[in-house]
Amino acid sequence: MQELLPSGKSVVTDTTSSILDRAAEAAARATPDSLAKRVRGLSDRMVAWIFIAPTIVLLLAINIFPLIWAIQLSFTNYRANRPNEPIKNIGLSNYSRILTDTDTWIAMQATAHFVFWTILLQTLIGFSLAYLIDRKFRGHALWTTIILVPMMLSPAVVGNFWRFLYEPQIGLFSYVVSFFTGIPTTDIQMLSSVTLAPWAIIIVDTWMWTPYVMLICLAGLRSIPDYIYEAAEVDRASNWRQFWSITLPMALPFIMLAVLFRGIENFKMFDMVNLLTGGGPGSTTEVASITLKREAFEKWRTGFSSAFAIILFVAVFGLANIYVKVLNRVKSR
Amino acid sequence: MKSTLKVSFGLAAGLAASTAMTGASQAEDLTLCWAAWDPANALVELSKDFTAETGIGMKFEFVPWTNYADRFLNELNSKGKLCDLIIGDSQWIGGSAENGHYVKLNDFFDKEGIKMSDFVDATVVGYSQWPKNTPNYWALPAMGDVVGWTYRKDWFSNPELQKEFKEKYGWDLDAPKTFDQLKQVAEFFQNREIDGKKVYGASIYTERGSEGVTMGVMDVLYSYGFKYENPDKPYEMEGFVNSDKSVKGLEFYKALYDCCTPPGASNSYMGEGVDAFKSGQVAMHMNFAFTWPGLQKDEAVGGEKVGFFANPAGPDGEQFAQLGGQGISVVSYSDKQDAALKYIKWFANPEVQKKWWSLGGFSCLKSVVEDPGFAATQPYAQTFLDSMAIVKDFWAEPSYASLLQASQKRFHDYVVAGQGTPKEALDGLVADWTEVFEDDGKM
Numbered sequence: 001m002q003e004l005l006p007s008g009k010s011v012v013t014d015t016t017s018s019i020l021d022r023a024a025e026a027a028a029r030a031t032p033d034s035l036a037k038r039v040r041g042l043s044d045r046m047v048a049w050i051f052i053a054p055t056i057v058l059l060l061a062i063n064i065f066p067l068i069w070a071i072q073l074s075f076t077n078y079r080a081n082r083p084n085e086p087i088k089n090i091g092l093s094n095y096s097r098i099l100t101d102t103d104t105w106i107a108m109q110a111t112a113h114f115v116f117w118t119i120l121l122q123t124l125i126g127f128s129l130a131y132l133i134d135r136k137f138r139g140h141a142l143w144t145t146i147i148l149v150p151m152m153l154s155p156a157v158v159g160n161f162w163r164f165l166y167e168p169q170i171g172l173f174s175y176v177v178s179f180f181t182g183i184p185t186t187d188i189q190m191l192s193s194v195t196l197a198p199w200a201i202i203i204v205d206t207w208m209w210t211p212y213v214m215l216i217c218l219a220g221l222r223s224i225p226d227y228i229y230e231a232a233e234v235d236r237a238s239n240w241r242q243f244w245s246i247t248l249p250m251a252l253p254f255i256m257l258a259v260l261f262r263g264i265e266n267f268k269m270f271d272m273v274n275l276l277t278g279g280g281p282g283s284t285t286e287v288a289s290i291t292l293k294r295e296a297f298e299k300w301r302t303g304f305s306s307a308f309a310i311i312l313f314v315a316v317f318g319l320a321n322i323y324v325k326v327l328n329r330v331k332s333r
Numbered sequence: 334m335k336s337t338l339k340v341s342f343g344l345a346a347g348l349a350a351s352t353a354m355t356g357a358s359q360a361e362d363l364t365l366c367w368a369a370w371d372p373a374n375a376l377v378e379l380s381k382d383f384t385a386e387t388g389i390g391m392k393f394e395f396v397p398w399t400n401y402a403d404r405f406l407n408e409l410n411s412k413g414k415l416c417d418l419i420i421g422d423s424q425w426i427g428g429s430a431e432n433g434h435y436v437k438l439n440d441f442f443d444k445e446g447i448k449m450s451d452f453v454d455a456t457v458v459g460y461s462q463w464p465k466n467t468p469n470y471w472a473l474p475a476m477g478d479v480v481g482w483t484y485r486k487d488w489f490s491n492p493e494l495q496k497e498f499k500e501k502y503g504w505d506l507d508a509p510k511t512f513d514q515l516k517q518v519a520e521f522f523q524n525r526e527i528d529g530k531k532v533y534g535a536s537i538y539t540e541r542g543s544e545g546v547t548m549g550v551m552d553v554l555y556s557y558g559f560k561y562e563n564p565d566k567p568y569e570m571e572g573f574v575n576s577d578k579s580v581k582g583l584e585f586y587k588a589l590y591d592c593c594t595p596p597g598a599s600n601s602y603m604g605e606g607v608d609a610f611k612s613g614q615v616a617m618h619m620n621f622a623f624t625w626p627g628l629q630k631d632e633a634v635g636g637e638k639v640g641f642f643a644n645p646a647g648p649d650g651e652q653f654a655q656l657g658g659q660g661i662s663v664v665s666y667s668d669k670q671d672a673a674l675k676y677i678k679w680f681a682n683p684e685v686q687k688k689w690w691s692l693g694g695f696s697c698l699k700s701v702v703e704d705p706g707f708a709a710t711q712p713y714a715q716t717f718l719d720s721m722a723i724v725k726d727f728w729a730e731p732s733y734a735s736l737l738q739a740s741q742k743r744f745h746d747y748v749v750a751g752q753g754t755p756k757e758a759l760d761g762l763v764a765d766w767t768e769v770f771e772d773d774g775k776m
Contacts, residue, residue: 077772081410082731084432103742168596169614192599194750280541281599282750283742297403299735300410 067313074307081300094307104308106283107291113198114205114273114287115266119259121206126213127255131247133214134221144218151211159275162204166190166276194284197277201285204272209265213258220254221247253331260323267316288312362390363672366405366416367659369395370603372476372623375692382688383679389672398603399543402734409434409664417667418676420475420659423459428731429662430463435471436663441674442470447681453477455724456697460660465729472660473677474697476623479720480552480655482515483610483628484508484617486640488527497521508642512553512585515617515645519593522616534593535617536609537586539749540602546748547727547740548602549619550586552655555725556647557582568770575759582647583755587748599749610634621657622720625713626693641716643723656724658695732769739765 028036042050074094078087098104129147133140150158165173174185190200224246232242270289273279279286279294292312296305365380367373373395380391394415396404402422408415409429421429429435438461442449449457449470456474463471488494489506498506502517509515519534526532538549551559558578563569573579590598595614598605603620607627610618611634629635644654661680663673679685686698690710695717696702708715728736740762747758770776 081406081428081734082432083410083412166597186596189597189599192597192749194752274542278540278542278600280745280749282541282746282752284750294738297407299738300406301735 070306070309073303074310076303078303078306079300080302090303094304095311097304098308098311103283104291107286107288110198110283110285111267111269111287111289114202114269114285115263117202118205118209118266119262121202122210122213122262123255123259125206126210126258127217127251129210129214130217130221133218147214148211150208153208155208155271156275158204158208159272162200163191163276166200168192191277192281194281197281197285201273201276204276205266205269208272209262213262216254216258216261217251220251223254224250249333253327256323256327256330260320260327263323264316264320268312361388361672362392363417363669363676364392364394364415365418365420365661365676366394366396366408367420368401369397370623371627372694375689375694378692379685379689379694380676382685383676386679387672387675389675391676402543406734409666412666414664414666414668416664417669417673418661419664420661421472422659423656424727424729424733424737426460426463426471426660427729427733430469430471431731433665434662436665436670436674438470438473438663438677439468441677445678445681447473447678451699452697453699453702453721455656455721456658456660459656459724459726459729460658460697463729472662473681474658475661475680476658477695477697477702477717477721478621478623478657478659479717479724480548480619480657481622481625481644481716481720482508482617482619482642483625484518484640484642485613485615485634485638487638488522488532488616489640494521508640509645511645512556512647516585516589516593519589519617523593528613530613532613533595533609533615535589535619536598536601536606536615537589537594537619538602538606539590539594539598539745540600540605541741541745541749542600543602544727544737544741545600545602546744547737548655548657550583550740550744550748551725551727552619552644553586553589553647554579554582555653555655556644556651557585558647558649558651561728568776570763570766574763574766575756578647578649579759580755583744583747583758586744587751587755590748622695622713622717623657625717626711629712639712641713643716643719653723653725654720656726658697730770730773732773735769736766739769 075089075091076087077090079085133144133147162173165171168174168186168189171185171190173190174188177183177188178185190196228246228250229242232246237245268289269287270293273285273287273290274293277285279290288308289312292305292308295301295308365376367376373393377391377393380393384390402425405416405419405421406425407413409419409421410432419435421435426435430437441447449461449468452461452474456477457470458465460474461470461472463469489508495506498518498521501521504514506518506521509518515535521534522532523534524531538545538552540546558576559582560573560576561570563573594601595609598609601609603624606618606620607624609615610620610628611631613634625641628639631639644652646652661677663670663677667673680689681698683698683700686696686701690696690701701707702718702721708718727733730736743758743762743765746752747755753761767776
């Protein structure tokens with residue numbers, strides 16, 4: 001029941017009104033007349049804008065402004081450690097230096113190697129695990145929880161304890177490998193060997209993030225309606241045929257989504273590599289984000305590193321956009 | 334009502350008074366920024382005397398070495414007011430002077446009668462002057478440091494090992510005097526079983542992230558004849574940085590890494606070195622002198638078991654060592670510069686410097702280190718003196734960070750990852766450093 005107050009405000013009055021209603025009534029009474037009149041004159045669109053304005057302001061301040069500033073800096077010789085030096089506009093010089101620099105391409109190769117292998121392994125293992133868990137065997141809930149544990153840990157913790165696991169003299173990993181292969185533990189130098197170090201990082205990332213891929217794949221598998229399989233059974237389709245004709249195509253958008261998420265994350269991977277190898281030995285595991293950090297905060301080439309960051313951003317953004325288009329096409333089939 | 338008012342006034346007055354007192358004490362407190370390491374603890378202890386004398390409280394901001402440069406250079410570059418006093422690394426002096434981060438101390442020194450000639454010459458050049466070898470002072474030498482070596486005296490004095498060593502190499506097993514001898518000793522101990530445990534030759538610097546591998550390589554290259562530039566033509570590096578002698582030095586460092594370090598020591602710096610020595614893994618250990626008091630006191634490997642020696646000589650008899658250490662500066666963005674200068678004046682006092690040494694700090698004051706009784710004060714005192722007499726330092730240019738990162742990459746790529754030849758590594762370094770100086774407009 002509505003009642004018009006002497007002030008002209010409309011409030012809800014109900015003997016059984018909830019606490020919420022009473023609070024609203026109190027707020028309405030407390031609203032100054034001038035403000036109440038102004039609010040009453042606002043359109044729904046305007047009210048919506050008022051609600052989202054804080055988010056937009058925050059987004060502009062935290063994302064868009066730094067991006068525009070970084071773009072501007074990328075055309076200059078600015079160095080953050082020399083605040084008194086004049087800033088010169090040097091056009092596209094930073095961009096051309098980066099794109100012609102051998103070290104940049106070595107870092108990009110290291111990144112590509114890392115991204116390719118981690119995604120391949122995580123997708124294969126993650127999907128296989130999801131497929132097994134989806135069978136709903138006895139204790140599958142417990143196994144799901146156990147499998148999910150690594151992705152709940154902090155990358156800093158994971159990086160540090162894997163560094164100890166890889167220790168040639170005391171590391172558990174070295175002892176396990178030595179037990180099965182007979183190679184002396186001191187010869188298993190996962191983080192010191194040029195050949196093994198990239199794989200050491202791939203192993204850790206796969207261990208940590210395969211559960212995440214599994215979770216997304218599991219959601220995909222569980223979204224497939226049972227009646228499709230029942231129809232296939234009626235048509236006497238084999239398990240193998242059901243997998244290729246039903247399971248995989250219907251779970252594919254989910255798998256592709258997992259690949260997209262992991263691809264973007266691993267393209268900008270920093271923390272784990274930094275903790276495990278710091279980019280070494282030499283520059284073997286120096287992925288793009290490590291190079292970027294060195295340029296920005298160790299060499300203090302702010303303009304140069306801004307240009308590098310923009311190039312990386314465009315690369316990730318461009319590739320992700322192409323990928324999303326493919327994903328949409330797959331989903332619409 | 335009256336009593337309520339009284340209570341309210343009382344509370345308000347109390348709050349105002351406490352706020353004012355807090356404000357007053359904060360105004361008098363000084364914040365000193367430095368690395369988190371043993372000498373910093375000694376400085377905390379020492380600074381209690383300053384507070385007792387002046388009533389000025391001291392707060393400390395200590396950051397682990399791995400983040401030390403990042404953290405404090407960020408602070409200085411952003412003109413932050415966190416630090417009133419900073420004990421900045423020796424290589425920062427050029428950039429901090431040119432960018433106005435540090436207060437120039439010449440007038441203050443003149444006014445207070447603090448003479449730079451009272452401090453060890455190498456530390457004045459290394460920690461205080463910019464440009465180098467000119468009377469422009471930006472810091473007071475605070476913590477003398479240099480790369481030297483520790484060794485397992487108990488293993489070296491084992492008669493059986495001594496006999497075997499003499500038979501194999503033809504000289505008495507002792508602290509090595511040359512790098513060739515050092516390698517022979519390291520090879521002798523590598524993979525040897527001592528007290529039922531496999532041990533290794535030496536722990537050397539190989540760290541990639543900050544400055545480790547450069548400090549280690551340079552420590553050897555200097556004695557092999559490496560020079561940063563043409564003494565007659567500044568910034569001309571071709572033929573000096575990549576001379577034949579430098580190539581041999583770099584080749585030696587890699588050989589030492591390959592033959593005689595513990596497995597997995599591919600990213601080892603000060604902390605890892607100390608760990609390797611303390612855990613009884615290595616016979617010799619390259620590290621800065623600041624680690625020596627801790628090792629001397631260590632129950633497992635200290636006391637009579639540990640010995641110290643200065644960096645050995647190169648093939649031509651030249652003997653140099655990598656300078657470490659820092660000077661203390663007043664941050665130009667601080668609002669408490671007067672109090673900070675009081676601290677520097679107090680710290681320069683000979684009595685305070687003597688206590689600084691006794692607590693585990695490494696004084697740079699001549700009256701302390703040249704005292705006839707100094708060498709006997711600690712087992713490592715003489716080695717410290719010998720080492721400080723032969724120091725050389727890395728570039729201290731405003732672009733030192735870029736120069737350092739280039740050498741980190743070139744040296745780690747060659748020494749640890751085994752990529753390319755020593756000549757290629759040093760040629761590449763000349764190219765990198767040339768690019769940096771060209772960007773700076775110095776070439």
